[in-house]
Amino acid sequence: MELKKRPLSIKIIYWLTQITFWLVVLVLVGALAMNVAIQAEWLGDNMQLHTVLPVQVNYTEKGTLNIDQTIQEVEFVEAIGKLHFINTSEDIAKWFGVFLIVAIIFLLYIFLMFKNFVSNVYRGIVFERYNIRMLQKISYGLVGMWLFLNIYSWLFYYFIAKRIEFEYLEITGEVDSYGGILLAALLLWVLSYIFMRGVKLREEQELTV
């Protein structure tokens, strides 16, 4: 069914998805080029790697909060931050390069499915089997991404975070579990299951003589 007039929100989502998808493709191409350079050892030992630290850190710093002349004492206790490798060695860079590519491939797959889904909705194709399968594929992609991030985080914890020593802050064993991604995947899968049941009921209704 072709939509005669599309709502503005669908148009905005459609164009945002298209732009974001091609940006992710651009990032992937850049990451691939970067990886080739890293694996071929063209960049040397002075790369400045900046990465998310998927482990919680404890840090004690006292301060004051001033609201309407009332002074409240506060204490900074824990955070999830970023790690900067000063003059990253080639070995570390190579591993991070591989992880980056895998993460971007997962991201690209999820975005590709989402782009196709939104494009179908934009063209008025909503309750169709292949469109709902896109939702299922997005949820599988999210589960894959969640698994990958967990593996990455634990590897990061055992091989890097556990071995770092700071003067004032302590790296804990609380590794980020990315539960939100898993929850989103489950929600999407349940939704796609409900939609698929709806499609089957509609088909049955249409094919009843």
Next chain:
Amino acid sequence: MAIIVNLDVVLAMRKMSLTELSEKVGITMANLSILKKGKAKAIRFSTLESICNVLNCQPGDILEYREDSE
């Protein structure tokens, strides 16, 4: 599919076209075509009754069960 629709056979025996049946039964050609091609998922008793009435046959003449050969 295990249920075979023999509507075309009965129609041929009665020398009746699908269009004629469609007019007499009051079912659209599209729906009768779905039934004839065996694509239908379900058939209403009322539809079956009308077809049997017009073709002067039994439901068993139109529908047949065959075991799936796999």
